[in-house]
Amino acid sequence: MIEMTPSGRFRARLKSGRQFVASRTFDTKREASDWLARERAALAGGVDPRTGRRLMRALLEEWLAIREFTVAAKTYRTDQALQRLVPTSLQAMQVSAVSEREVARSFEALIQHGLSERSVVRYRASLSSFFAWCVREKIIVRNPVTGTKVPRSSEEPTEMRPWTEAELEAAYERWHEHDPHLADVLLVLGWTGMRWGEARAVLVEDVVEVPTAGLLVRRSHTEGGTVKATKGRRGRRVPVADRILPIIRRLIVSKEPTDLLLTTTGGARLHRTAVLRTVKWDRTGGGRRIHDLRHTAACLWLARGVDPGTVQAWMGHESIATTNRYLHFLGTSADQAGLERLNDPSRGPRHGPARAAPRPGVRGG
The missing domain is CATH 1.10.443.10 (Intergrase catalytic core)
Incomplete structure (x- = not known):
């Protein structure tokens, strides 16, 4: 069910039979309806929305404990950086509440703090792997990273300068x-x-x-x-x-x-x-x-x-x-x-065919 709150927002309540499962408040009724439809579909498919209430920080630790033994050492070191790079506010959120908006904002914050575009791309890949794991474990319904892009950095790329x-x-x-x-x-x-x-x-x-x-x-x-x-x-x-x-x-x-x-x-x-x-x-x-x-x-x-x-x-x-x-x-x-044509001295400027000088006694028409 969806109801309007005194503040003018819309609260969607998810129930399974007579049991209350979850609720969220949105700015528009459409957003509330979309969320409710997704959560009902997830519940029918075996995803309990209550598992999505777990904090992202705790799930990150659980995921990294698994990654240590399932990926290459270099990949694991990159994944570990999430604990340092993911904003504290984002880590404190319930994992089901993380939206594409929060993910995109984390990209922007990292670039503003001087992280290179390439490093942010690696951060995005690790973050996407984490949320993909959450989907596989039926903790959340969808991966909020898949619909986001890393904004282009304003810094000029390093140009190659080969020797002749x-x-x-x-x-x-x-x-x-x-x-x-x-x-x-x-x-x-x-x-x-x-x-x-x-x-x-x-x-x-x-x-x-x-x-x-x-x-x-x-x-x-x-x-x-x-x-x-x-x-x-x-x-x-x-x-x-x-x-x-x-x-x-x-x-x-x-x-x-x-x-x-x-x-x-x-x-x-x-x-x-x-x-x-x-x-x-x-x-x-x-x-x-x-x-x-x-x-x-x-x-x-x-x-x-x-x-x-x-x-x-x-x-x-x-x-x-x-x-x-x-x-x-x-x-x-x-x-x-x-370039050879431009530098060829025999190819001087061409101004079109020269006009013949009028003959004496002949007037132009």
């Missing part, structure tokens, strides 16, 4: 002045497109020269983490061009197959901060990030005529759309052809 081949060689000479060994390591990254974590985990046994020279990229080791599968959980083979093949051969001298291929001069595992400090990156990096070495490899391959499908495989991109970003950055063959 000539710029990479010039940077290599600068790095070489500070540490010849690390200069070789960085040049290898610029020609193979390995991510930093992948470079830290590649082994001597991953070097192959038959039928062609290449590196098998099968694992990653992020700093502060453990060795795991590569991004996308698929290994790949990347080429070793003649420019860096002598370097690779030099790096494997006197090493065992299970030794790390890319290390510091003393043979220790690479650490980003130490490497950047040693090669004076703030002066030699040209304002770029070390990840731009990966972008450099993709652009270098494409500029030398490697087809995008092959570049996609070498880079480990799941979608060709990701690889196409580099094509947009480099420009198309049509762009090149057009």
